[in-house]
Amino acid sequence: MSTAEMAMREDLAAAYRLIARFGMDDIIHTHISARLPEEPELLLINRYGDLFREVTPESLAVINHHGQQMRGQQVPINTAGIVIHTAVHAARPDAVCVMHTHTAAGVAVSCLEEGLLPLNQTSLLFYGQIGYHEFEGIALDPGEQERLVADLGDNRAMILRNHGLLTVGRSIGEAFSLMYNLEQACRIQLSALGSGRPIHLPSEEVCERTASQYAADPDGAAELEWLALRRLAGMPLDGH
Structure with missing residues (x-):
């Protein structure tokens, strides 16, 4: 195994543990995949049946874009994970990592006719940059x-x-940051709507400016955030 592959495996296993740590897992369901850096036609994905907190760099399976396992012992792989993740990776060369969750907040917002509202700076990270896919079972x-x-x-x-949420990142850190913020935006929206009070939305001009500010990332926050999260992923769940 190359150094680059091991680094990717370590980052992906950390992402699984972080999803569990922040309460965004769904027992053994949902999935995160990453494209192997030296073999872009191959993907890493979790073994079906593992809790997210149990995922290790070594436990990740290697599949191709047809969902066939390409290395080692054959293990169970979530069929829905294969269908969703191989499709996105095959269609998007920039998709190094794809994350999918079924959180209560994410599913709740997915059921709202208006979808995600531009309520605050967290949700504005996605202003004009979020798609919607109809449920087909x-x-x-x-x-x-x-x-x-x-x-x-x-x-x-x-x-x-x-159904839930999906993010696509040019790195595992970016995909995780997007998922964390999308989840937070959904939670904030439900809290605001649940207050029963009138909702105040920023102007379209402010929405567009905020989205462009996020895109510029002048302080390099995304990279710093993932370094901090990697430290957190190595800590016991009780924080001691």
Whole structure:
């Protein structure tokens, strides 16, 4: 195994543990995948049946874009994970990492007709950069893949209607940051709507300016954030 592959495995295993740590896992369901740096036609993904907090660099399976396991012992792989993740990686050369969750907040917002609202600076990270995909049942049918990638387009995030959230990153750290912030935006929206008070939205001009500020990332926050998160991933769950 090359040094580059081991580094990718370590980052991906850390992302799984962080998803669990922040309460965004769903027992053994949902999935995160990453493209191997030296073999871009191959993907790393979790072994179906592992809790996210149990995922290690060594436990990750290697599959191709057809969902076939290419190395080592054959292990169970979530069929929906294969359908969703192979489609996105195959369609998007920039998709180094793809994350998918079923959180209560994410699923709740996916059920709202208006979807994600531009309520605050967290949600404005996704202003004009989020797709929507209609629910077609559990994602087991390869025929859904074409529609899924068409709905994603070149966006970095997508809300799967009546289902959950999906993010696409040029690195594992970017995909995680997008998912964390999308989850937070959904939680904030539900809290604001649940207050029963009138909702105040920023102007379109401010929304566009804020989105462009995020895109510029003048302080290099994304890289610093992932370094901090990697430290957190190595800590016991009780923080001691």
